[in-house]
Amino acid sequence: MKIAVIGTGSVGGALGRGWASAGHDVVFGVRDTGKPEVRKIVEESGATAAGVAEAVAGADVVVLATPWGAVQGVLETVGNLNGRTLFDCTNPLRPDLSGLDTGGASSAGEQVAAWAPGARVVKIFNSTGFNNMANPSYGADSASMLYCGDDPAAKETAARLAADLGFDPVDAGPLSAAVLLEHLAMLWIHLAYRQKLGRDIAFKLMRR
Numbered sequence: 001m002k003i004a005v006i007g008t009g010s011v012g013g014a015l016g017r018g019w020a021s022a023g024h025d026v027v028f029g030v031r032d033t034g035k036p037e038v039r040k041i042v043e044e045s046g047a048t049a050a051g052v053a054e055a056v057a058g059a060d061v062v063v064l065a066t067p068w069g070a071v072q073g074v075l076e077t078v079g080n081l082n083g084r085t086l087f088d089c090t091n092p093l094r095p096d097l098s099g100l101d102t103g104g105a106s107s108a109g110e111q112v113a114a115w116a117p118g119a120r121v122v123k124i125f126n127s128t129g130f131n132n133m134a135n136p137s138y139g140a141d142s143a144s145m146l147y148c149g150d151d152p153a154a155k156e157t158a159a160r161l162a163a164d165l166g167f168d169p170v171d172a173g174p175l176s177a178a179v180l181l182e183h184l185a186m187l188w189i190h191l192a193y194r195q196k197l198g199r200d201i202a203f204k205l206m207r208r
């Protein structure tokens with residue numbers, strides 16, 4: 001599958017590396033292809049890098065892995081995503097991590113859908129730390145990856161790509177559940193930093 005990952009930071013880097021090593025065709029969408037960090041990740045992962053609009057053109061899946069404040073501009077840069085699968089991994093965090101600020105929208109995921117009309121938006125890879133995206137294994141268990149969206153085919157793709165990284169994918173329902181996943185991210189941050197549990201923690205849905 002051809003995957004355009006916008007951002008080569010903690011999240012974009014972990015996802016892109018993981019999917020490239022699972023055999024996917026990964027292209028990072030970046031502002032500066034000559035930046036040393038970008039060249040390094042391209043060399044190490046076997047992925048490629050291109051300008052944001054170029055990376056998105058022809059990709060089966062577009063992955064937003066930038067700070068929340070950059071998302072609207074990125075979506076304006078890439079243009080029409082009607083009918084395209086778009087993963088929103090962002091969290092609209094206040095700068096001091098004290099909470100979420102969507103600027104009045106119900107959730108960042110729904111705001112992304114409003115900014116990208118017709119895109120098949122899936123909220124995913126926002127509710128755990130990037131270290132878990134690089135390695136979701138906890139002994140014999142794997143961390144859950146909750147996702148939500150309104151398009152069944154896009155959600156199927158999301159589940160497959162989460163499983164390719166080693167996650168246990170969990171369908172959390174329609175895109176209106178994005179607010180829950182964004183608050184789940186806040187809980188993870190609270191536990192990791194305020195409660196000092198550290199980043200090697202992950203949520204797991206138990207079933208019986």
Ligand SMILES: NC(=O)c1ccc[n+]([C@@H]2O[C@H](COP(=O)([O-])OP(=O)(O)OC[C@H]3O[C@@H](n4cnc5c(N)ncnc54)[C@H](OP(=O)(O)O)[C@@H]3O)[C@@H](O)[C@H]2O)c1
Pocket residue numbers: 006007008009010011012029030031032052065066067068070073074089090091092093125126127128129130131185
């Ligand atoms: N860190 C985590 O554990 C974690 C977990 C779950 C979700 N998230 C969410 O995931 C998103 C990314 O977080 P991160 O920790 O990966 O951030 P990060 O390490 O700071 O990386 C951000 C990336 O976005 C790129 N970027 C910024 N503005 C851009 C623009 N206008 N156009 C194109 N690329 C742009 C940056 O590229 P440049 O090098 O050009 O600046 C960088 O590659 C955030 O919304 C965050 O809330 C983070």
